[in-house]
Amino acid sequence: MASPEQPPSAKRLRASELGLLPSSSGAAAAAAAAALPPLAAEQPFPRSPSPALDEKPDVFAFFAQRASKQRELEMEVARLQQREAQLAARLEEAELAEVQARDGARSAAARAAAREAQLELQLREQQEALRLEVERAAGLSARVRAAQAAAEAAQQRAVAAAAEAAVAAAPAPGADGPGPAAELRLQVTQLQLQLDQLAADKEEGERRAQVALATAQHRCEAEAAAAALLQRQLGEAAAAAERASADRHALESALAERDRRIVQLEAQLEGARSGGGDGVLVKALRDQLRRQEALVAEARRLKEQAHNVHVMREQLERAEARTRQAEELLPDAADLQGRLAAAEQQLGRWRLILEGAADCATPEDVLHLLNSLQSQQMEAAVQVGDKAEEVAQLRSTAAAADAARAEADQAAAAAQAAAEQAAAALSRAERKLVLLTKERDGLQGILASYDEEYLNQQGAELGPQQKRIVELEAQVAALHAHAASLEEELGSRGAAAAGATAGAGEVAARAEAAEARAKALEAEAENLGKQVALLQERLGRGDYNAATTRVLHFKYNPEAELAREARDARLAELESENEALRQNLGRLEAAAAQGQGQAGEAAGGSMRVAQLEGETNLLRRRVAELQKGTDRLQQVFNKQITLFREAVYILFGFRVEMATDPAAREFKAQFVLRPQHAEDGAVQLVFRMLRDNRMVLVPTELSGRLQREVETFIDRFRSIPAFTANLTMDYFQKQTQC
Amino acid sequence: MSATAQATKNQITLKGSVATVTEFFQHALSSILYQRGIYGPESFEPKKAYGLTVMAVKDDKLTAYLQAVLQQFSKWLEGGALQKVVLVVTGVASKEVMERWTFDIQTDKAVVSGSAPLPKKSESQITSEIQAIIRQITASVTFLPLLQDTCTIDLLAYTDKENEVPLDWEESDPRYIKNAADVKLRAFSTKVHNVEALVSYKADEDDMM
Numbered sequence: 001m002a003s004p005e006q007p008p009s010a011k012r013l014r015a016s017e018l019g020l021l022p023s024s025s026g027a028a029a030a031a032a033a034a035a036l037p038p039l040a041a042e043q044p045f046p047r048s049p050s051p052a053l054d055e056k057p058d059v060f061a062f063f064a065q066r067a068s069k070q071r072e073l074e075m076e077v078a079r080l081q082q083r084e085a086q087l088a089a090r091l092e093e094a095e096l097a098e099v100q101a102r103d104g105a106r107s108a109a110a111r112a113a114a115r116e117a118q119l120e121l122q123l124r125e126q127q128e129a130l131r132l133e134v135e136r137a138a139g140l141s142a143r144v145r146a147a148q149a150a151a152e153a154a155q156q157r158a159v160a161a162a163a164e165a166a167v168a169a170a171p172a173p174g175a176d177g178p179g180p181a182a183e184l185r186l187q188v189t190q191l192q193l194q195l196d197q198l199a200a201d202k203e204e205g206e207r208r209a210q211v212a213l214a215t216a217q218h219r220c221e222a223e224a225a226a227a228a229l230l231q232r233q234l235g236e237a238a239a240a241a242e243r244a245s246a247d248r249h250a251l252e253s254a255l256a257e258r259d260r261r262i263v264q265l266e267a268q269l270e271g272a273r274s275g276g277g278d279g280v281l282v283k284a285l286r287d288q289l290r291r292q293e294a295l296v297a298e299a300r301r302l303k304e305q306a307h308n309v310h311v312m313r314e315q316l317e318r319a320e321a322r323t324r325q326a327e328e329l330l331p332d333a334a335d336l337q338g339r340l341a342a343a344e345q346q347l348g349r350w351r352l353i354l355e356g357a358a359d360c361a362t363p364e365d366v367l368h369l370l371n372s373l374q375s376q377q378m379e380a381a382v383q384v385g386d387k388a389e390e391v392a393q394l395r396s397t398a399a400a401a402d403a404a405r406a407e408a409d410q411a412a413a414a415a416q417a418a419a420e421q422a423a424a425a426l427s428r429a430e431r432k433l434v435l436l437t438k439e440r441d442g443l444q445g446i447l448a449s450y451d452e453e454y455l456n457q458q459g460a461e462l463g464p465q466q467k468r469i470v471e472l473e474a475q476v477a478a479l480h481a482h483a484a485s486l487e488e489e490l491g492s493r494g495a496a497a498a499g500a501t502a503g504a505g506e507v508a509a510r511a512e513a514a515e516a517r518a519k520a521l522e523a524e525a526e527n528l529g530k531q532v533a534l535l536q537e538r539l540g541r542g543d544y545n546a547a548t549t550r551v552l553h554f555k556y557n558p559e560a561e562l563a564r565e566a567r568d569a570r571l572a573e574l575e576s577e578n579e580a581l582r583q584n585l586g587r588l589e590a591a592a593a594q595g596q597g598q599a600g601e602a603a604g605g606s607m608r609v610a611q612l613e614g615e616t617n618l619l620r621r622r623v624a625e626l627q628k629g630t631d632r633l634q635q636v637f638n639k640q641i642t643l644f645r646e647a648v649y650i651l652f653g654f655r656v657e658m659a660t661d662p663a664a665r666e667f668k669a670q671f672v673l674r675p676q677h678a679e680d681g682a683v684q685l686v687f688r689m690l691r692d693n694r695m696v697l698v699p700t701e702l703s704g705r706l707q708r709e710v711e712t713f714i715d716r717f718r719s720i721p722a723f724t725a726n727l728t729m730d731y732f733q734k735q736t737q738c
Numbered sequence: 739m740s741a742t743a744q745a746t747k748n749q750i751t752l753k754g755s756v757a758t759v760t761e762f763f764q765h766a767l768s769s770i771l772y773q774r775g776i777y778g779p780e781s782f783e784p785k786k787a788y789g790l791t792v793m794a795v796k797d798d799k800l801t802a803y804l805q806a807v808l809q810q811f812s813k814w815l816e817g818g819a820l821q822k823v824v825l826v827v828t829g830v831a832s833k834e835v836m837e838r839w840t841f842d843i844q845t846d847k848a849v850v851s852g853s854a855p856l857p858k859k860s861e862s863q864i865t866s867e868i869q870a871i872i873r874q875i876t877a878s879v880t881f882l883p884l885l886q887d888t889c890t891i892d893l894l895a896y897t898d899k900e901n902e903v904p905l906d907w908e909e910s911d912p913r914y915i916k917n918a919a920d921v922k923l924r925a926f927s928t929k930v931h932n933v934e935a936l937v938s939y940k941a942d943e944d945d946m947m
Binding site (some may be wrong): 544547548549550551552553554555557558559560562715 | 799806807821822830894903907908909910912
């Protein structure tokens with residue numbers, strides 16, 4: 001690389017003449033060289049011996065070199081053309097940027113001008129306001145001065161009046177009376193009062209003027225501050241405009257510079273296109289290049305060494321810092337050593353514990369052991385709970401067994417008592433048997449004596465003794481029977497005693513019986529539940545107690561309404577049928593009247609006539625019933641309408657009568673109103689309701705008299721109620737005033 | 739449950755209970771009339787109630803009738819006089835009772851007389867119970883026989899006999915169904931009034947065999 005500080009050599013000058021090197025004389029050329037990439041310098045030149053240095057130049061080599069150089073130059077031209085295209089694109093971009101910059105500058109200038117005009121306008125307005133305030137302050141000052149002058153004049157007048165009063169008062173002692181002096185004193189007093197009043201007015205005016213002046217001064221100050229602010233804003237706007245203008249100029253200068261560079265580049269390009277080669281220059285350039293490369297390599301090596309020195313220095317600094325940290329940590333090392341020894345001792349103790357514990361080779365086994373112990377504890381707790389439950393069940397079973405045993409003991413005691421009773425009864429029966437046996441023997445002896453006596457007497461008929469014998473024999477038989485029954489009872493008692501010994505079994509049987517009874521009761525309860533459900537179902541179905549409950553329904557329910565509508569439809573149908581039959585009957589009667597002589601012809605239709613007559617009678621009855629209903633409705637309607645009319649008469653003061661005329665086409669109905677308070681009962685107002693429901697007043701003698709009211713209330717305000725109310729009040733006032 | 743007038747959140751007052759039961763009757767009767775096709779769909783409009791979409795009566799004439807009846811029901815409920823409400827569905831041509839929807843009402847007389855403290859029950863629980871009945875009514879079309887003829891309705895009220903009969907009301911026949919089949923529906927309770935629902939319908943001859 002050639003340094004610009006070196007003096008130009010002859011070869012460089014030659015190269016400059018050929019256009020291969022940029023001219024070192026012009027600054028623009030230097031700038032162009034700096035802007036352009038070092039195209040020629042980067043091209044590797046072929047390493048061929050220069051013809052200037054060769055002692056024996058070879059023509060073919062020279063031409064080959066020339067051809068290769070020509071190719072290189074053509075390639076260089078192509079690259080320059082490409083570069084030209086790039087520069088043209090950049091030029092277009094620069095032009096576009098220039099246009100945009102100019103637009104921005106124009107818009108900024110326009111904004112600055114508008115802002116300037118606005119600020120000038122505000123400034124003028126502020127100046128005008130300031131001028132008005134100054135004028136107003138001057139006016140107030142003039143008024144103050146006038147008030148002061150008036151005060152002075154009044155004071156002078158007061159002084160003169162006082163002098164006159166003094167002059168007038170001088171002959172007063174010699175006068176006839178105190179009248180003029182008193183008047184003068186009164187005038188003096190009045191003038192003094194006026195003077196005081198004027199002084200007070202003057203002070204007030206001065207105070208007001210001062211206040212107004214202070215206000216005006218404040219306002220002037222504020223306006224001045226606003227004006228200063230506006231001036232500052234104006235200055236800022238002007239500075240902004242200047243800056244915009246400077247920017248615009250800078251952009252324009254940059255644009256011109258760009259244009260200049262483009263021109264230079266184009267010139268350089270032209271030079272490069274037209275330039276030829278010079279082997280000597282190329283060699284010199286190549287040598288220079290080599291030297292420069294060597295210098296660059298040396299510089300890189302030195303730079304790398306310098307960099308390594310820096311790195312090593314940094315490493316040294318870091319090592320020193322680590323050394324300092326290690327020295328600082330040295331005092332803690334002894335403490336850590338002691339803690340380490342204590343920890344090792346504790347670790348040894350834990351190892352001993354682990355060796356003592358079963359199946360614990362590692363610390364993790366301790367955790368497993370703890371988990372297994374916890375699970376065993378929980379299982380043991382569960383088993384304890386199960387055992388406690390079993391114990392509770394056994395206790396309840398034992399309690400039940402104790403209760404059963406107590407019951408069995410009681411039953412056994414009862415059975416023992418029964419056995420004892422049976423034994424006592426047995427002994428009593430045995431004693432009784434012995435007595436009876438003795439009695440029987442005695443009686444047998446007596447009988448034997450009687451038999452002997454009978455046989456001795458040889459009587460044929462039974463005597464009283466024989467009867468007695470028969471009775472005694474019957475008694476004996478009864479006693480035998482009694483003894484047999486007692487024996488049976490004894491047997492049964494014995495059986496009962498035997499059964500009582502097996503009391504526990506009987507208790508169990510009783511328990512079973514009780515259980516069976518409970519089951520029976522449950523079944524009964526279930527049946528009762530079913531009955532209750534059945535009863536509820538019946539109740540839900542609608543069954544009810546007519547003594548306490550009443551079934552009601554709304555009269556106008558949909559079903560009844562439907563039935564009513566059907567009835568009405570049927571009635572209408574019957575009415576139409578009735579009408580048709582009536583017409584038929586009329587026709588038949590007419591035909592019968594005409595055809596009296598045609599009896600023979602009518603003979604066939606006589607039955608039909610009879611049938612029709614029956615139907616006619618039926619329909620007449622129905623018509624009569626309907627007529628009765630209609631009459632009843634009519635009566636009720638008349639009653640109600642009369643009541644309504646009377647109420648209207650009492651409430652509104654007019655008796656209203658409505659009349660309709662089907663023949664009248666203009667109106668629907670006509671209403672005649674007779675005032676309640678009128679002296680003449682004949683006066684009346686007549687209104688007609690037209691087909692469009694408008695109500696109009698029909699001229700009558702009364703309405704003619706009330707023309708003004710009619711115009712006011714009906715024609716103008718269209719209020720018939722106001723008209724009738726006014727009329728009612730008129731009549732009422734006339735009646736009460738009279 | 740918008741009309742409930744409750745003293746506290748879960749305390750059921752008599753008026754609140756009456757409002758709840760009346761509102762239930764309104765929605766239940768409307769649902770029955772819609773689901774059973776007694777009135778056309780154009781007479782109803784959907785509304786939100788009890789967290790469900792129920793069909794409410796829109797027809798003016800029917801609405802006026804139901805309002806009049808429910809107003810009287812409210813009075814009777816407040817006095818504890820209403821024992822049962824029955825919706826009778828009758829065939830127009832045959833004049834035969836086809837269905838009877840019975841709502842049996844048990845009233846806590848002590849609360850009505852004021853001698854017992856106000857019971858407590860959560861609004862959500864009452865709503866869920868009512869919701870279940872409304873759902874059953876909606877589902878009843880699956881088992882009830884199809885009403886092929888045009889039908890009309892009447893509402894019967896079983897009341898205590900000592901109460902006076904209102905001017906627009908009159909005594910009626912209970913309108914039983916011959917050969918009826920009953921299906922008991924769910925019940926709900928406000929702790930003041932307990933309402934049990936049941937539907938009776940005219941069973942086919944084959945079903946009765």
